[in-house]
Amino acid sequence: MATKTNRPGRTLLSLLIAVAVAVGALVVGHFTQGAGFTPKLALDLEGGTQVILTPKLEAGSESRAVTAEDMNEAIAIIRQRVDASGVAEAEISTLGSNNIVVSIPGETDESILNLVRTSATMRFRPVLQVLSPTALDTSQIPQSETELAAMTAEELADTLADINGDGIISDEVEGTPENNSDTAWVTEALTRDALLLDCTDPANLAGEITDDPAKGMVACSVEGDTKYILGPVDIEGTHLKSASAGMETNAAGQTTGQYAISLELDGEGTKLFTEASNRLYNFSATDPTRNRFAVVLDGNVIIAPSMNVPITDGRASITGNFTAAEAMDLANQLQFGSLPLNFEVQSEQQISATLGVDHLEKGLWAGLIGLILVVLYMAWQYRGLALLSAGSLVVAAGLTYLIITLLSWTMGYRLSLPGVAGLIIAVGITADSFIVYFERVRDEVRDGRPLDLAVEEGWSRAKRTLVISDMVNLVAAGVLYVLAVGGVQGFAFTLGITTIVDLIVVFLFTHPMMSLLVRTKFWGGGHRLSGLDPQHLGATNAATYRGRLNLGSEGRTKPRGGASEATTGSNAPAAQDDNGKQLSLSERRRLAAVSQTNEADAGESSND
Template identity: 25%
Template sequence: MLNKYPLWKYLMLICVISVGMLYATPNLYGEDPAVQVSGKRGAEVELATVSKVTDALAQANIEVKSSALENGKLLVRLVKPEDQLTAKEIMADVLGSQFTTALNLAPATPAWLEAIGAGPLKLGLDLRGGVHFLMEVDMNAAIAKAKEQMVSDFRSELREEKIRYRGVRENPKANGVIVRFADEETRDAAETFLKPKYNGFLFDDSEADGVYLLTVTMSDDELKQTKNYALEQNITIIRNRVNQLGVAEPLVQRQGAERIVVELPGVQDTAQAKEILGATAMLEFRLVDEKTDVRDAVAGRLPSTSQVYQNREGQPYVLQKQIMLTGDHIVGARSSMDEYSRPQVNIDLDSQGGSKMSRVTKSNIGKPMATLFIEWLPTGEVDAEGKKKLEKHEEIINVATIQAQLGRSFRITGIDNPAEAHNLALLLRAGALIAPIQIVEERTIGPSMGKQNIENGMQAMIYGLTAVVIFMAIYYRAFGLVANVALLVNIVMIVGVMSMVPGATLTLPGIAGIVLTVGMAVDANVLIFERIREELLDGKSVQQAINQGYGNAFSTIADANITTLITAFILFAVGTGPIKGFAVTLMIGIATSMFTSIVGTRSIVNLIWGGKRLKKLSI
């Protein structure tokens, strides 16, 4: 029978629409004004902290909706939005400098919806307000680190190959290293061995004062690749770090060859954001030089292969310059307590790091190994280019004797308290920055601007929707009402799908994408209804007209939507920021509008008019 759907199709339609509406429901509950408290420099948020805060707010007559410890942070939900700033100031005064207080907007989603993973639509910086950072990667430091790694790799590889060399040092005049040999034959053997391993490098032979030199320099392509690697790795690490520290839905993307844009919607406290993004938490593992006297080393008398470092108490140690392992190979880090109830961090390495650690420790059992903690801090000075100068701070946090051959898992101790161990593990787990970064631009966007943008965008959508609904109802009568029902369901489904998709964020251009989708959804129904009219004018029966109207119009609708979908994909692939937000909304809107305007309206039409003997249609 024409124009009759089987039961399973109706059930499928009801199921899909129900899921979309269910996941769109959290947007009806809104958000609570809140203040978030987190510890810094090892401080812990405990139950005593919660009591202190709630008592202070009660004395100031600020009504608290709820307060709860979540993932080591205190979230205080307030009843009135106007109390938010006052509450933040009171809490900051009560808790002191050991804690960071930040304004927040906490979703008021019921627990039963959160249990199935439903949450409100994520709003972009232009709608919700937040923090915008433009960060610059120190490429000179990235190249310097690459040169240090080259020196270390050349030494270990030539030693393993049993090729004798007089010394390996960085080339002060170029981006590379200089290796010295006693004779030409050994130099040639080393060049033959190293060239296949370092394809993107330039090799040059020379001789001076009876010493045969092999100069290895990065090519332009290798240099570009090193810089690009440093930028991409920093982007990945910053994204991981922000996610692990609880800042929801950040935008982290590259801008040009050396800069990174970071947008944190909903964050109003820049101090905490800076602390999160700027921390380096880089580790190096080195052997202690037991042959050199510490007093001689402090006086400046030490071999070229060693260097003096201090621990937190200021006690000097002489460490070998050769790095056993860097934090780049760390894939897992978690804090715990050792058998003496002292804080420690358990480290897990990747396969390459595990092999390196196993190889080095096997031949150094019984010798002390130091864990060097490195961070870059601003000096307050500016260089000739107007950039803030960063200073490298290095500190020994642990010296332990290698008791046995280590593999992919081991632990570091000597940490002051459990909170510090937790923070160190978290930063190491997120990754160490490949090169230091500095903030060159900082903007805080207030939520009031976002509120105005939302109101303006909603007004535009309501005006457009109202105009379309009135036109369809008047021009296509009963079929127009069917199209309007599908249109409203389509908007709900767009919101539901965007709420479900991880990383999907609604921006102001995204609202424009929804408005455009409304027009496109109606356009599909216009094509179908006009085709039905043509079939009726050709003398076809009502049932034939409906069937052929939907069937013949489908190819035209599909072609139009597929070309638009391809354009949206291209916009998403090459666009940034607002353009991506528009592309995501458009792609989701195309998918849902195709479903509702074809499958949705057809099911309603079949249910009302399908299989009946009718002489005319209200179209």
């Protein structure tokens, strides 16, 4: 036996509270974090920034050709970097055979552009000397490059000592270096470069990779406040297995309040880092400067920590004064590895929308016209129930708009024109759910159930169909999202959102409202314009439709309203009703059951 709905008023109230909480979160986000009240638009509707990258071959490798595999791998890595930064609907493709075009929608943050511009080549080098960031005052030394080159390292050191009272190199300038931490790597040319490099000049922090991994180098910190002389590379960044950012924890497992970047090296990297960490740790008591190793990213030192203990398991943690955003950006750069090629930025420009607001306006008009046509059809087919159908569509539209706006704020989602197409499909999905539900109610009424029970029993059977149908849509949207890229992904994403919204609306709005409507006089009383009148539903008679029975004077049940009774004493009901209308098989079976009940009641009365 069907059961009545469980307090539809509470269900509607829970939906209202959820919407109020979401709206409140958006309002708070607007005033505290600048969240917008409208969804962000994708490249085809708003425009953005376009960067064209051209492969740059290193010196001595001009004979190597750039392959299609190199380009495809570079595109995949750049896409991972951009997606990890929270930007949706970015377009990354090749231009010709040797260029990559990266188009990022909206006003693009500089950190995101840096993810595209840089190759994220990371190397571990030992620190040999730490210097002041400023350059030597060349007015106090020979001016010509020839004279500078002719000076020995000792002469340059003496010159610097005369200027600021400090030397920059050790006496070990000759012989074969014992290891990568040997100061013999500080050659005359390296000393000259250190004297002339000005780390306070932003142009020297551009991050161009010009170093030779087999030799020492001079590098600036990314902040430009320190200058380093570094030994040859101990470990290449290609041995980095993974990188992640999070709160640093101490030995007791408690957080220290600082952000750290955890690195994990592969097997070969673990062996190399074990040797390097042991060597550096040996300097902890004798030479604190050479106890440090520098993490060099694209030619700049991002951090140069001391080696507190030897690391033998290939797991290292980089700590410093990182903010959460800085730690996450750096981890993203390192996590997705180095690009297979070095690239230079050929052009960077702002681009206008490829489709523009005009196409968006036409898409919205198409959705509105489709909505009006659906409502008109509902009014013609289901009369007063068209109000419930239209209300479901309005609620679904409002929820979808709210969810997309929240996603634009929290995860950087952007609405593209294919995404708008996915939203328009929601009109048909929601209307179809209502039709399936109503037709199940009609079937129950035709089978002889009273209207209130028909609504509950129809819902019990319809919801299984609705859930299965929407699950099929969700699976299709999920597969399309995983396999597709660009605009098609946007279509799949919005299709999935609208499918979930349809389930929310039909469970938390459409069914509870139907349960409340059948309790009113207009709908539940069967007004001819309500869409729930007996003739429109196909009920056999008004008594069956309303489910109200009176006791006759002889103690037998008799339909209220003067409807004809089934003849007692016969198990075979007539094939037609009193109006000559042909009865269905289910209606004839129902009349047979009523006839048997009446005969039993009559037998009991006669025995008494």
